Amino acid sequence: MKRSILAICICFAAFLTNLSYAGTLAEEATLRGINPVCQSHLEEVENSYNLNGLNLTFFHQSEPSAYPSFHSSTEKFENGASFFATSLSPDSDKCYISIIKTTIVNNQNCVAILKARLDNDSTLQATSYGDGNYVHIYPESGAYQMLLVDIGVNACAMTETRMMWPDS
Secondary structure (H helix, E strand, O other): OHHHHHHHHHHHHHHHHOEEOOOOHHHHHHHHOOOHHHHHHHHHHHHHOOOOOEEEEEOOOOOOOOOOEEEEEEEEEOOEEEEEEEEEEEEOOEEEEEEEEEEEEOOOOHHHHHHHHHHHOOOEEEEEEOOOOEEEEEEOOOOOEEEEEEEEOOEEEEEEEEEEOOOO
16 A cells, blocks of 8 residues: 555656746746757747646656647636647757647637628638538638637637647
């Protein structure tokens, strides 16, 4: 029994050394030694998405600047919640970035959100699937893709995905 408890404690401690909490994602990346080019991009992404929530960072323990890192931020709102995640992959003086942001709202349906998006940006394309339960939205540029999922009479889940490559 003592060995089982000791093993659990060791595994938990090892997990915690690879996981960290900070004021901002960019601050934590700096503290953990994430690749400076990727850290700089993370700061820009964090500011552009206006992230304010519980932040978590996963990184390679012995060589954080040489390996990909994963950063997430979760925020609860009065009318729902959002989850943001990004992975940063360093490659010399470059950084490859993937982003996923999911927002769930419980006071607006997907039809209203789609209409607002299309009214705001005439270059958006929208394709409906599954009897209108899913709507795929994407700009002509292909810069990102968004999926709206109808989850109730007055509720919608929105997931945005984006890849950022150097020099593009």
